[in-house]
Amino acid sequence: MEEEDGRRSSFPGPPTDPMVTALLTDMYQITMAYAYWKAGKHNDRAVFDLLHRKNPFGGEYTVFAGLEECIRFAANFRFKKDDISFLRTVLPPTCEEGFFSYLASVDCSDVEILAMPEGSVVFPRVPLIRVEGPLLVAQLLETTFLTLVNYASLVATNAARHRCVAGKDKMLLEFGLRRAQGPDGGISASKYCYIGGFDATSNVEAGRLFGIPVRGTHSHAFVSSFMGFDEIVKRSLPHAKGGKICEDFVHLTQLWLRQMQDKPSLRSYFHETNPSELAAFSSYALAFPTAFQALVDTYDVLRSGLPNFCAVALALHELGYKALGIRLDSGDLSYFSIETRKFFRLVEKEFGVAGFGKLVIVASNDINEATLDALNKQGHEVDAFGIGTHLVTCFSQPALGCVYKLVEINGHPRIKLSEDVNKVTIPCKKNCFRLYGREGVPLVDLMIGENEVQPQPGERILCHHPFVESKRAYVVPTRVEPLYKCYWAAKPVRREKLPSLEEVKKHCMEQISAMRSDHLRALNPTPFKVSVSGNLYDFIHHLWLSEAPVGELQ
Amino acid sequence: MEEEDGRRSSFPGPPTDPMVTALLTDMYQITMAYAYWKAGKHNDRAVFDLLHRKNPFGGEYTVFAGLEECIRFAANFRFKKDDISFLRTVLPPTCEEGFFSYLASVDCSDVEILAMPEGSVVFPRVPLIRVEGPLLVAQLLETTFLTLVNYASLVATNAARHRCVAGKDKMLLEFGLRRAQGPDGGISASKYCYIGGFDATSNVEAGRLFGIPVRGTHSHAFVSSFMGFDEIVKRSLPHAKGGKICEDFVHLTQLWLRQMQDKPSLRSYFHETNPSELAAFSSYALAFPTAFQALVDTYDVLRSGLPNFCAVALALHELGYKALGIRLDSGDLSYFSIETRKFFRLVEKEFGVAGFGKLVIVASNDINEATLDALNKQGHEVDAFGIGTHLVTCFSQPALGCVYKLVEINGHPRIKLSEDVNKVTIPCKKNCFRLYGREGVPLVDLMIGENEVQPQPGERILCHHPFVESKRAYVVPTRVEPLYKCYWAAKPVRREKLPSLEEVKKHCMEQISAMRSDHLRALNPTPFKVSVSGNLYDFIHHLWLSEAPVGELQ
Structure with a gap:
C-alpha cells in the first residue's frame, strides 16, 4: 500500500509542452531500437551519462536546468498507437511485426534516473544526469533529454550571468518572447531565466503556466x-x-x-x-x-x-x-x-x-x-532592465553541447575515445561528490566508481585530474555533498519529489552565492576543479590503452 | 451559401503548437488593450506592417516564413474563459469588468491580413505582412506574429544559405533537434529548414506533423x-x-x-x-x-x-x-x-x-x-551533409529583428521616427510590387500608397530610395508582380488558400533561382534595391518634418 500511495504522490504530470512525445526524437534512436531488439540486446543493462564538456559564454560555470521536464517525459514515456503507426511508415518494410508490439509495451518502469538537483551550479565532465535501464529504452531517452536540458541550461546560465553583472538590487525582466525560437522557445526562456535569477517576464502564457510574475x-x-x-x-x-x-x-x-x-x-x-x-x-x-x-x-x-x-x-x-x-x-x-x-x-x-x-x-x-x-x-x-534578444537567443553562444554517452553495459565499463581529449568520456557507473573547504566554499567535484567507498569529511582525499597524471591534489573537505538524487526509480518510495519552480530558483541563487567569485567573473574566470578518484583514474587509462588502436608512422 | 462553403474550405486549422494561445503574448499588449478600450479607441481602424530592417548573416536576402502559423493563429484567435480568468489576476483591480466581457467577444472576423506568399525571397523595409483591423485586436496580434515569423524566417534563410553553398546536387539533412530552443524550437527548425531547401530531417515528430522525409x-x-x-x-x-x-x-x-x-x-x-x-x-x-x-x-x-x-x-x-x-x-x-x-x-x-x-x-x-x-x-x-547546431541555432546570428509598426490609424498615416534612419518606418497603408527586367530577373521592389495607380509593365517608372533624395532610378519593367495576397479577410471568398509545405518549398526554390547570383553570394553580396513611389517619398518627408522636434544647439 505504501508503494501505491508513493506512486500516486510522486508520479509527475506530463511534459508542459504537449509536443514533447515519444516521437520527438532523432530517427536513429528508432533504427537503433529496432537493431537492439533484433539482436536481442534490448534488455542489456545500460548506463548513460548526460554531461557537458565546456561551460558556455567563455565562463567557468553552468546552471543545470530542464530536469523536471525530463522526469515528466520519462515518467509518461510511451509509444501510442498513432506513434507506432507512423513508425511503420518510416522504417523499412523488412522490419518484423514483433518489434512494433514490443515497442507498444515499452516504458520507463525499469529505468533509474539519478541527477543533480535542478538549478545546481555544474561543471564540465561531471554528469548531470545518470540514466540506468534496459539499453533500448535508456537509448530512446537521449535526444529528448538533450533537447530538454541543452537550451534550458544554456539560457538559465545566461540569465545567471546577467544577474551577476547587474547586481542583486536591480530588477531583471525577461522580454524575449518575440525573438525566441518560436512559441515554446519563448516559454522555455521565461521559465529558465526565472530560475537563473530574473524577477519577471513579459510572457503572459509563461506567467500562467509557471506562476512567474508578468510585467508590461x-x-x-x-x-x-x-x-x-x-x-x-x-x-x-x-x-x-x-x-x-x-x-x-x-x-x-x-x-x-x-x-x-x-x-x-x-x-x-x-x-x-x-x-x-x-x-x-x-x-x-x-x-x-x-x-x-x-x-x-x-x-x-x-x-x-x-x-x-x-x-x-x-x-x-x-x-x-x-x-x-x-x-x-x-x-x-x-x-x-x-x-x-x-x-x-x-x-x-x-x-x-x-x-x-x-x-x-x-x-x-x-x-x-x-x-x-x-x-x-x-x-x-x-532600476530595472528589460532584456530580450540577447538573453533568450543566447546571442553570444546559442548552443550548449550536452551529450549523452554510454558508460557501462551489462556491468562492463565503456569509453568513447576521441583524438580530442576533451571528447573522451569517463567510463563506469559513477557517483559524484562536491567537496567543501573552510567557510563552506566548494573546492572540487570528485567522481568515483559506484562501488568505491564514499569520501568523508575530515579525511585526506587524493583527487586526480581525469586525464593528466601529474595533476592531482590532496583535499581535506569540511563537508562532502553527494551530488546525485534519485528522481525516477522502479520503486516510487525511492523517488525524490520534484521541487517547485521557486525552490529551484532559490537553490540556484544559493549555489551561485556559495561559489568563490573568481569562478563567476566574466573576465578570465578561474576554472573550478573536477577530479576522479585514484581507482577511477587507473581504470580510465587501462581501458583507454586497451581500446585505442596503435598508430603506425609512415 | 457560397460564402458559407468558402468559409468551411478556407478556414485554417489551429496553430500546430497547442501552446500558441491568445496569452502567448507580451503583457503590454494586454495593458494596451485595456487602455484602448478605456479610451474608446479599440475600434479605431489601424494598419500595422510587419517588416525586417536588415537581412541576417551579413547577407542581402531573407526567406519569409511562418505565415501559415500566423494565419492559423489569427483565424482561431479567441480569449477563452480560463485566459480571461488569468488576466484578471495580472491586471490591476481597478480594471473595469466591462473590459473582460468585451475581451471574450474579440476575434479576427473584422481583420484583413495581406502578406507575401510564404517562402518568398524578401528585403528589408518592404512589409512582409500588412494587418488591418480594429486597433485593439490588430495590436494584440503583434507579439505572437513576431514570434511565429522571426525564427521561422531566420532559420529558413539560414537553410537557404547552406543550400546555396552546398550546391543543388548534395543532399542536406537537418539534424538539429537536440540543440534547438526546446521541443518546439526543434520542430520549427525542421519545418522551416525544409522550406529553405533541406531534403530531410532526423526529427521523427516533424516527419509526422509535416510529412518531411526522416533519416537516421x-x-x-x-x-x-x-x-x-x-x-x-x-x-x-x-x-x-x-x-x-x-x-x-x-x-x-x-x-x-x-x-x-x-x-x-x-x-x-x-x-x-x-x-x-x-x-x-x-x-x-x-x-x-x-x-x-x-x-x-x-x-x-x-x-x-x-x-x-x-x-x-x-x-x-x-x-x-x-x-x-x-x-x-x-x-x-x-x-x-x-x-x-x-x-x-x-x-x-x-x-x-x-x-x-x-x-x-x-x-x-x-x-x-x-x-x-x-x-x-x-x-x-x-554526398550528403547532416547539419545541426549551426543550422538550427543560427549560430552566426541567432535573432532576426522583425518589427510590427503602426503605419495608419483611422486613415491618418503614422510614422515612427528614430535617430537611426534605418529604424524609421515607412508610413501609410501600402501596396508593394516587384519589378522584373529582361530574362525575368527581379530589379527592384516598389512600395506605393494604397490608392496610387499601380505600376504597369512597359511603363517608365521613377523609383525613389525611401530616405535619400538623390538616389532614384527609372525602371521599365517587363513584368510587375504584386507582392501581396489576401490570406485573411472578413469575406471567406477573398481568402487565398494556404499552400502546402511542398508548394511553399517550391516557391522558395523558384524565387531563389530567379535572383541574380550576386545578391545571393556569401562574400560582399550586392544589396537588392527597395524603393518608394514619388508620391510616397514626398509624403514620408512631409510627415517626417512635421513630427520631428527641432533641435537646439547649445
Missing part, C-alpha cells in the same frame, strides 16, 4: 495611435481615496505641463512637448491610475517624453495616486537615465512631491551582459 | 554497446531474392574482412580492425539488410570503421543486397571522404562489385556555411 506597460504604437486630445472622450478620474471626482483629467495634465514650463529650472530641458504623446500618456493613466508607467522615447526623451510623463504623474499625484516610472527603449541609457533622475529630483524639489526623485527607471533595447557591465562602469540610474 | 542510422553508442561477436545470437539472413538462407551472416562478414586483408591494395589501409565494431555493423545489417548505413568513426575511420563497413557491405552484396554507405562524424571531412571514396573504388575494382565506388558518404560534425565553403575549396567526396 505599452509600446511606441500606443503613443503613435493618438492624434491629439480630442479623441479622449471619457476624461473623469476619481480621487485615489474615493469621494471627489476629477472631471477632466486630461486638462489637469495640461495644467501641470504648463506649471512645469513656468519653472526656470525645468525650462532648460524642454519647450513644447509633443501633444499627441501627452494625450497618449493621459489616456494610459486614465486606464491605469495605480500603475502608471510610460515609454518616453517615441519622440524625444528629454524634450518631450519625460516632461509629458511628469505632467501626467503630477496630475495623478494631485489626485492621490503614485506613478510608477518610465521606460527607456533607445539611445544612450547611461546619459538618459542620469538626466531622467536629475529631472525627477528637480520635479520633487520644485513641487514638493515626496518620492518623485525615486520613480522607477526601466531600460530596454538590445541589452546584454556587456552593456550591463559598460553601464556599471559609466554610471547610470536604471 | 545509428550513433557511437550503438557501436560501443557491442562487446564482441558472441552476443549476436540470431545470425541468419535470407537472400534478398528469397529462397536460400545464409545461416551465419556474422561469419560471412568475417570471411569478407579476411578476403579484404588478403588484397595487397587494401592491406596498406589497415591491419586488424576493431572486432566489436564489426559485430555492431553485422548486427545493424541483420536488422536493416536493405538499408545498411554505418557510422565509421567510433574507433578509427580508415583503420577500422571503413574496412569493417566494407566487409559487411560485401557480405550483404553476396546475398543480393545493396548497402547504402557510411557516415563520418569527426575529423578532417575532406581527407576522410576522399580516402573513403578511393577505398570504395578499390573494393569495387578488387571484387568486381558494380556501384560500390559510388556508395553514399554522409558527413556531419559541426558543419556550417563556412565549413561547406571550405570543403568545396579543398575538394571532398561527401
